Amino acid sequence: MAKPAIELKNITKRFGSKVVANKNVCLSVYKGEILSLLGENGSGKTTLMNIISGIYYPDEGKIFIDGEEVVIRSPKDAFKYKIGMIHQHFKLIDVFSAAQNIVLGLKEEERFDIKTVTAKVKQISEQYGFDIDPNKKIYEMSVSEKQTVEIIKVLYRGADILILDEPTAVLTPQETQKLFAILRRMKEAGKAIIIITHKLHEVLSLSDKVAVLRKGEYIGTVVTAETNEAQLTEMMVGKKISLNINRSLPKDPVDRLAVKxxxxxxxEGVKVLDDISFSARSGEILGIAGIAGSGQRELLEAIAGLQPVQSGDIIYNNPKTGSQDELRGKTPIQIRELGVRLSFVPEDRLGMGLVGNMDIIDNMMLRSYRKGKTMFLERKKPKDLAERIINDLEVVTPSAQTPVRKLSGGNVQKVLVGREIAASPTVLMAAYPVRGLDINSSYAIYNLLNQQKENGVAVIFVGEDLDVLIELCDRILVISSGKVSGIVDGRKADKGEIGLMMTKAGGGSKNEN
Amino acid sequence: MKTNEKTIKEPLFHITRRTDIPRLRAWGIRLIAIFSALIVSALVIVTITNYNPVEVYVKMFEGSFGSQRKFFILLQNTAMLLCVSLAVTPAFKMKFWNLGAEGQVLVGGLASAACMFYAKDSMPSWLLILVMLVTSILSGIIWGVLPAIFKAIWRTNESLFTLMMNYVAMQLVSFFIMVWVPNGSSVMGVINQQSECGWLPTIFGQRYSINIIIVALLTVFMFIYLHFSKQGYEISVVGESENTARYVGINVKKVIIRTMIISGAICGLTGFLLVSGTNHTISRELAGGMGFTAIMVAWLAKFEPTMMILTSMFIVFLQKGAGEIATAFRLNESVSDIITGIIIFFIIGSEFFINYKINMRSKQKEAQV
Structure with a gap:
């Protein structure tokens, strides 16, 4: 029997002492085979591929190429073993032509003989059915064309093992079909292909085998022909785990925020939100589930007035005046001037929610520094607030004068959530508020959100852990590729069902009407 | 488990970022840097000139503190350099790379000179001074705000834009000198030498007292502005992260334009002080590279106005000292420039050792892979 083109045995990679990105992962791909690597975000897919392509070095485990044990220490080594990686974010030089980018970094003389290069690029294109003009400049290209250049780049270097990191994330359905046709042709030509994805239908239509990772752990490999969506979903999201979050019934919920x-x-001109409609009710936590990058960030930023909206409405029902205010097209300041008490814990804590180099007190002022009629800052109240938050939320910090970038992730988040809650909001939006946090800090944040709900705040919680969403939220809005796949009741929700809705092709509409 | 597998060698040294360093230690590193600079300079002095380096250093010191006159010139030059440094600071804190302070000072000076040249003694000196002040500040603002508007609206590159504006300013000065001095010498004499109209008056028996007082007040103003005003806070937020600024509803465009108005205005003011208070004439070398030196001054002081008093004085001290040894030992100016260069190189280099730590490869065998 032939040896696998590439085989991984018991690969383990840790970051620091606590985070295990990959644990005992075993994979093998034969020539002329397509393997899908399936897993949720943060399940360690990209780490694993970075190990194969020489960017990371594994802590444990062995890698075999054609049956021989190898050590891949750098991308150069990976290149030596004919491994080519096509990254999710293209690494191309805009002002160079396709051919120039393809030979960039090669030592051979032919690099300077653009005619030979062009001819070879044309030959590769014809062999696999690419459609590319080697002399076109990158900045004139569409996303799909840029991806083609990346693929030809690794083929030009003679790669036999190709790794594609979520190649379809940036493509339209038609472009995806074209890409798949090419991949199948490559497979016929005897290449071993690994494709990272979390779209189930693509996995099923394209690959020969599927390997599943969950939270860094290797779950198993199944033959595509012998599996189905339900089994893959269960492998991917796992069995239900109980978290014991105390969830009370919403008290007289009313629609606070209606998105229509x-x-x-x-x-880039890509539609990131497509006909999203839902309402967030007071005294209720509305969860938003979806694969990362399905439009969660854009949705929250659109509500907060940070993202231009093409069409649709965002209506706020003011509990004080009873009026209905349109938030669409308003700046954050205008929204606040309307009397809308909207708090927002963004995904990027230090890049958006807080200023890393400023101390806790100055970060408390971020939203409120305009208060007061003089041109000078009033630091007394922010200082009190900072001290109150440090006390109440048990923020571990040397002092209130410590720059927030020096705090640990959990404490940074407490400072941010604390400030947003202190504004006594009527709507509180939180994007991945527990990402990177340890268990205890995570629970502290869940409890804060729960308290806000009990105080009658309409909480919108974007999460990635389905177990948490199901335990914490009253209702869960599932989005897929910028579309609403459906809204489920948090008390009756089933993890597998949500998983399926998340991966639905191009978002579905069967739960609507 | 494995036997003959290759070991992965740790590199000989690797560099890590320090998160925190005690202040005392940081100053220790800086002191060591200055001493090393003096030692290296001494070696250079001995090998090139054969002079006793200690004598050279003493002369260097005398360049600034040798006489009362020299000391006042030190103060005056420091004040001017500090003034430009204060001007660039808000822009740099906002991460707006204003490389055009030179030109902004120059147009400010040109505006003052033009007022003096055309008004002669047609109005009282105080009124002329006022007119000069206003036109200088306005000219500085125009030179500063143009790149800001383009950056705010069309996202143009401010470094190139401000840099290019310098050349425009220089050519303008050349042009006007040519118009004003018909004899073709291209050197503008002292303006209003007889009437001293438009000259800042001498107070406390010192020519430059007013310059120094104005800059001292400006330093206090800038300190308060940056640390205690809402606008200063907005500058910090925009400089740290534009996303955060948008998130809290700061109008980034407005802040960029407003800050460059301030930056340009102070540069224009410097031009006015140089013409009305110091030189009473105009030349292409009015700013004399201060627009660029000021960036170094501000950066060395970490954009802290109070610290800038020290850094600007230090730079001027080095320049004066270099000039002094050049004349005293009949050295080529270049030798003194070499010494100044070495000292500044070491000081800036020391910041690397303050921010980063060098870890050597540990002695014990690396773990088997």
């Missing part, structure tokens, strides 16, 4: 047919387009 919201559409957003990002800077």
């Amino acid at each position: 047919n919201l559409c957003c387009v990002n800077a």
Whole structure:
């Protein structure tokens, strides 16, 4: 029997002493085979691929190429073993042509003979059915064309083992079909292909085998022909775990924030939010579930007035005046001037929610520094607030004058959540508020959100851990590729069902109407 | 488990970022840097000139503190350099790389000179001074705010823009000198030498007292502005993270433009002080590279106005000392520039050792892979 083109045995990679990114992962791919690597975000897929391509070095385990044990210490070594990686974020030089980018970094003489290069690029294109003009400049290319250049780049270097990190995330369905056709042709030409993805239907239509990772652990490999969506979902999300979060019934919920047919387009012109409608009710936690990058960030930022909205409405029902205010097209300041008490814990804590180099007191002022009629800052109240938050939330810090970047992740988050809650909001939005936090800090944050709910705040919670969403939220909005797949009751929700909704092709609409 | 597998060698040394360093230690590193600089300079002095380095250093010191006159010139030059440094500080804190202070000072000076040249003694000196002050500040603002507007609206590169504006300013000065001095010498004489109209008056028996007082007040103002005003706070937020600024609803465009108005205005003011208080004439070398030296002054002081008093004085001290040894020992100016260069190199280099730690490879055998 032939040896696998690449085989991993018991690969383990730790970051620091606590985080285990990969644990005992075993994989093998034969020539002429496509393996899908499936897993949720943070399950260690990219880490594993970075190990194969020489960016990380594993702590334990062995790698075999054609049956021989090898050590891959750098991307150069990976190149030597004919491993080519196509990253999710393209590494191309905009002002160079496709051909120039393809030979960039090669030592051979031919690098300077652009005619030979062009000819070889053309030959590769014809062999696999790429459609590319070698002389076109990168900045004139579409996303799909750029990806083609990346793929030809590794083929040009003679790669036999290709790794594609979420190649379809940036493609339209038609482009995806084209890419798959090419991948199948490569498979026929005897290449070993590993494709990272979390879209189940793609896995099923393209790959021969599926390997599943969950929270860094290797769950197993199954043959695609012998499996189905339900089994893969269960492997991916796992069995239900109980967290014992105390969830009370919402007290007389009323619609506080209604989002209607919201559409957003990002800077690249891709539709990131497509006809999103839902309402957030007072005294209730609305969870938002979805694969990362399905539009969660854009949705919250659109509500907060940070993201331009193409069409649709964001209506706020003011509990004081009873009026209905349109928030769409308003700046954060205008929203506040309307009397909307909207608090927002963004995903990027130190890059958006806080200023890393400023101390806790100055960070407390971020939202309120305009108060007072003089041109000078009033630091007394922020100082009191800082001290209160340090006390109440047990923030571990040398003093209130410590720059927040020096605090640990959990404490940074407490400072941020503490400040947002201190504004006594009527709507509180939190994006991945427990990401990177240890268990205790996570529970502290869950409890804070729960308290806010009990105080009658409409809480919107974007999470990635389905167990937590199911235990914490009253209702869960599931989005997929910028579309609403459905809204489920948190008390009756089933993890597998949510998992399926998250991975639905292009978002579905069967739960609507 | 494994036997003949290759071991992965740890590199000979690797560099890690220090998160925290005690202040005392940081100053210790800086002191060591200055001493090392003096030793290296001494070696250079001995090998190139054969003079006793100690004598050279004494002369260098005398360049600034040799006489009362020299001391006042030190203060005056420090004040001017400090003034430009204060001007660039808010922009740099906002991460707006204003490389155009030179030009902004120059147009400020040009505006003052133009007022003096055309008004002669047609109005009382105090009124002329007022007119000069206003036109200088306005010219500085125009030179500063143009790149800011382009950056705010069209996201142009402010470094290139401000840098190019310097050349425009220089050519403007050349042009006006040519118009004003018809004899073709291209050197503008002292303006209003007889009437002293538009000259800042001498107080406390010293020519430059007013300059020094104004800059001292400005330092206090900038300190308060940056630390205790809402606008100063906005500058810090925008400089740290534009995303955070948007998140809290700061109008980033407005802050960029407003801050460059301040930056340009102070540069224009410096131009006015140089023409009205110090030189009473205009030349292309009015700013004399201060627009760039000021960036170093501000950076060395970590954009802290109070610290800038020290750093600007230190830089001027080095410049004066270099000039002094050049004349005293009949050295080529370049030798003194070499010494100044070495000292500054060491000081800036010491910041690396304050921010980073060098870890050597540990002695014991690396773990088997």
